[in-house]
Every structure is written in structure tokens, then in C-alpha cells.
Amino acid sequence: MVTASVEDAEPGTVRQAVVLAGGLGSRLRPLTLTVPKPMVEVRGTPILRHQLDWLAESRVEQVVVSAGHRAQVIDDYLASHRMPLRTDLVVEDRPLGRGGGLKLAAAALERPGEPWLALYGDIWTRFPLAGMFAHHRRHGALATLALSRPWLPRGSVDCDDRGRVTALVSQVPPPLRVNGGVFVFDPQIVDMLPDEGDHEQTTLPRLVRAQQLMGYPVDSPWRAINTPHDLADVECGLAGPG
16 A cells, blocks of 8 residues: 655645543533533534534544543544544543643554644634644744634723723733644654653653744634633634624
């Protein structure tokens, strides 16, 4: 069998991805007592399915879901629904941490010599991934990280230098950016991931020291769904002003 090379892919595209779906989601209880975090529904559809649709729209062809807690729920869903792209499931036999989960799933990617995308399974966002892919290739680093603006909670205020309130709800995006939980990795990253543990404590600092981690600023709406309050805010935002 002839394996396609990275040159066969159109410029600005990455054809494979990993979604981390193995966490306990303890802060989302009671919703995660019966389902894993990425299967919590946003307006009637699991977070995972929203992500798969987004990846399919971005011309990703294969997604490997790395599961642990309540993995059977994901397996049943994938088996009973038509997916928009090839979706495979790998299951941790014990908790491996985010880095270990990435490494386990990466071993199931069908194009080991090509770059791959990685997503945290609790991330709610949607932006044109082609721009991020092109940014990654243009700069030639081993990894690129989406840099999102953190959510600005309702009730925030602006003040002048004397402490007088000038606005009750700030419309200005915060200047800082956070790890958006969306990565593009070159193939070499797999060997740099831990068998167990968190890549944010091991692999990412190593990449920073080597000047091999690029940031890609994203201004599209972004939210990590960690609590029922987060979920309610996302659903409220999708419903629009009412």
C-alpha cells in the first residue's frame, strides 16, 4: 500500500486530528455523572459533535478521539450516528494525563508522517483553521498554539485612573491571550510527548526553550466549558439577544 505524503495535501490543510476526551469533568457534575465531558450537549448536540463538524468543514479527513471516563458513551454515539468524517476511538486502560492521551491517540493516525491537529474536548470555538495551518507552515516551528482571548464575564467594569466607573460592561476585548486548546503539531512531536502526564508541563516548556512553539492569535468567540455556568453562557450566546 502506498502511503500519501504531506506534499499530496493541499497547502494550508491538515488532514488528521486528535480530540482529547478522557477527562473526568468533575466541575461539570452532575452532567458528567453519566456522560464524559465532550458528550455534554450544547443546544441538544454533544460538544464532540460540534467539534467534528468544525473539523470536517476544515477538510480534516480523520479524527482520533482519545477517551477514558465513560468511553462507552462515546463509542455508542459514534456507532449509532453518521459522522461527517472518519472518526476512530482509542481508550485509555488507565488515566494517562493529557500528554499521554495525545500520544496514545497519535499512534492511531493513519498518516504518521504528516502534521496533525489536537483539540481539547471541552473547547467551544470556531474559526477558519486554514489560516492556522498556513501560519504553522510559514513559520516552520514544530508546534503552533491557538491564542484565544479569555471570556469577559458579564458585570465587568471599566474605571479611570481615579477609580471612577466609566462603563458598567466592557466591550473592549482583554489584552491578554490564553492557551486556546487547539494545536497544530509536526510529526516529531509524538516522540516528545510523555507516555503519562501532562504535555503542558513537559512538552510545551521544552518547545518554548527550543523556540519551537508558535502562537496564532484568534479573535473568534472562545470558551472552555468547565462548569454548568459556562455551558449556560455558551447556550445563551448561541441563542442571541432576546
